[in-house]
Amino acid sequence: MRAQIIDGKAYADGLADRITATIPAFTEKTGRVPGLAVILVGSDPASEIYVRSKGRKTRELGMASFEHILPAETGQTELVALVEALNADNRVDGILVQLPLPDHIDELAVVRAIDPRKDVDGLHPESAGRLVSGRPGLVSCTPLGCLMLLRDQLGDLSGLDAIVIGRSILVGKPMGQLLLGANCTVTMAHSRTRNLADKVRQADIIVAAAGQAGMIKGDWIRPGATVIDVGTTRAVVDGKRRLLGDVDFAAALERASAITPVPGGVGPMTIMVLMHNTVLAAHDRAGLPHLQLW
Numbered sequence: 001m002r003a004q005i006i007d008g009k010a011y012a013d014g015l016a017d018r019i020t021a022t023i024p025a026f027t028e029k030t031g032r033v034p035g036l037a038v039i040l041v042g043s044d045p046a047s048e049i050y051v052r053s054k055g056r057k058t059r060e061l062g063m064a065s066f067e068h069i070l071p072a073e074t075g076q077t078e079l080v081a082l083v084e085a086l087n088a089d090n091r092v093d094g095i096l097v098q099l100p101l102p103d104h105i106d107e108l109a110v111v112r113a114i115d116p117r118k119d120v121d122g123l124h125p126e127s128a129g130r131l132v133s134g135r136p137g138l139v140s141c142t143p144l145g146c147l148m149l150l151r152d153q154l155g156d157l158s159g160l161d162a163i164v165i166g167r168s169i170l171v172g173k174p175m176g177q178l179l180l181g182a183n184c185t186v187t188m189a190h191s192r193t194r195n196l197a198d199k200v201r202q203a204d205i206i207v208a209a210a211g212q213a214g215m216i217k218g219d220w221i222r223p224g225a226t227v228i229d230v231g232t233t234r235a236v237v238d239g240k241r242r243l244l245g246d247v248d249f250a251a252a253l254e255r256a257s258a259i260t261p262v263p264g265g266v267g268p269m270t271i272m273v274l275m276h277n278t279v280l281a282a283h284d285r286a287g288l289p290h291l292q293l294w
C-alpha cells in the first residue's frame, strides 16, 4: 500500500475561504472586524517568524491583527497588565500568548489572566475543563486542526483505536480528549510508556506529538492506519535546513493509508484554526449564533 498524503495546506486554504465568508455579515451586525492579539516575549527567531506569519494571515483574511513583541526582560506584572488591557479592548476577540515564556514568568499566571471567551489557544483552565466535560468552549489550535483532518479523511471516527504520543498541555492532552469525544478508544503514550511499538501497532489512528524526530518507525504502523504527524524539529540534514516530523515518513508511506507531511500537514492547520477560533470567539462575544465551519 502507498499512503495518500493528507494536504493540510489545501484543507487550511478551504477553511480560510469559509472563515473569510463569515466576515461581511459579522461587520454588518457589529460595525467592526474580528481581531486577534498575539504576544511574544523575547526574540526567539523561529517564534518571531510564527508571530509575523500569524499577523499576515490575520490581515489576509480581513481581520484586525495586534502584535505585541516585548523584550525578554518583561516582568510578569507588566505582561499580565497587557493581557488585562487586551481583555478590556473590544476590538480584540482572541488573545494568544506565544509559549514558552522566559523562565522568570509563571506561564499559568499569565494564561489565567486571559478572558476565557478570548482564549483562542484553549489554554485557560476554564477552556480545558470545558473540553474534558464536553461543554462548548475554545479548543487548542493544533489538536483541533488534527481532528478536522481526521474527520475529513475518515468521516465518523466511532470505535476506532487511536494512540496519541505526547502529553503536552497544548497538544497531546487536548488531542486525547477530542478523540475521546469523537468516540475513539484512546491510548495516551509518553516518554515512560513501555512497549510503545506494540501499542502503536494496535492503532487505526496515530497522532505523533512527542517532538522527537523520526521516533515512530515504519514497521510500527498498522497497515492501513491514518497517521497525523505533529512533530516539527528543526535540523540540518546534508547541509540543508530541514523541518522533521516525529514519524519516519518514507517508511510510513509504505504502510499507512494516509499520512500528513512535515511541512505542509499540521503546521498550516495550526495557524488557520487560530483564525477559526478567533471568528468563533468574535461571534460568541457579539451574541451571534455559533458558527460551524468544518
Ligand SMILES: Nc1nc(=O)c2c([nH]1)NC[C@@H]1CN(c3ccc(C(=O)N[C@@H](CCC(=O)O)C(=O)O)cc3)C=[N+]21
Binding pocket: 050, 096, 097, 098, 099, 100, 121, 141, 142, 170, 232, 243, 262, 263, 264, 265, 266, 267, 268, 270, 271
Ligand atoms: N501559545 C502557543 N500556541 C501555539 O500554537 C504555538 C506556540 N505557543 N508556540 C510555538 C508553536 C509552534 N507553532 C507552529 C505554528 C505553525 C507552524 C507552521 O505553519 N509550520 C509550517 C512550516 C513552517 C516552517 O517551514 O518553518 C508547516 O508545518 O508546513 C509551525 C509551528 C505554534 N505554536
